């Protein structure tokens with residue numbers, strides 16, 4: 001395993017107006033690791049994701065992907081360097097089929113800068129790859145169904161498929177099980193486990209059962225600082241975490 005962290009945050013700061021939202025966040029995610037970010041509402045989890053994926057630039061500090069600085073790059077540049085993210089709010093093309101949605105993501109990852117003949121060859125590859133991803137996310141039989149006619153859980157699975165379709169080694173999932181029933185959540189956990197095998201996963205998740213089942217390590221974000229970053233067992237036993245979050249009867253816990 002590489003000694004260079006897959007993803008590293010060094011003293012990252014971000015303020016909105018006069019309010020410091022991310023205040024010296026530090027994190028080192030190893031290649032192949034699954035890490036969950038938890039924390040109370042408003043702790044800055046979404047802001048942190050936006051900073052990592054290039055939607056926001058930090059005011060201070062560094063963000064590194066496989067040792068290379070990515071802070072300040074645009075989202076598509078971060079994506080090209082091997083980091084893909086999903087969104088809380090649906091990102092699907094409603095009228096396109098499940099297959100076409102995935103194929104768009106595959107073609108995007110291949111780039112549109114090729115000649116026409118090269119594009120045709122890529123299209124063949126893209127079709128094969130899109131079908132492989134559909135099979136992986138369990139939607140092969142729903143291949144030609146427009147995204148808007150899929151069930152909610154299928155739409156969320158499709159979003160995960162779109163995120164991994166380009167083959168990015170580092171994947172950010174934003175509340176992947178939000179709004180799901182218990183059984184849908186169970187299936188989604190299994191899906192995430194399968195599709196992120198061999199990749200590095202960073203996820204924001206409010207469902208503690210999912211977090212404790214999936215994560216190798218958990219980062220606890222409180223007021224824009226990572227106050228604990230450890231194994232699930234150690235985080236569960238951490239008095240600061242209990243005081244700040246887990247024991248506090250948080251609405252999401």
Ligand SMILES: Nc1ncnc2c1ncn2[C@@H]1O[C@H](COP(=O)(O)OP(=O)(O)OP(=O)(O)O)[C@@H](O)[C@H]1O
Nearest residue numbers: 016017021039040041042043044045046047048221
């Ligand atoms: N673009 C923005 N401009 C001003 N304030 C913002 C902006 N984005 C987020 N905030 C504020 O930053 C704080 C952190 O928000 P963020 O969404 O990152 O928290 P979170 O931990 O993801 O919360 P939740 O668990 O509720 O999703 C909140 O007080 C929010 O109102």
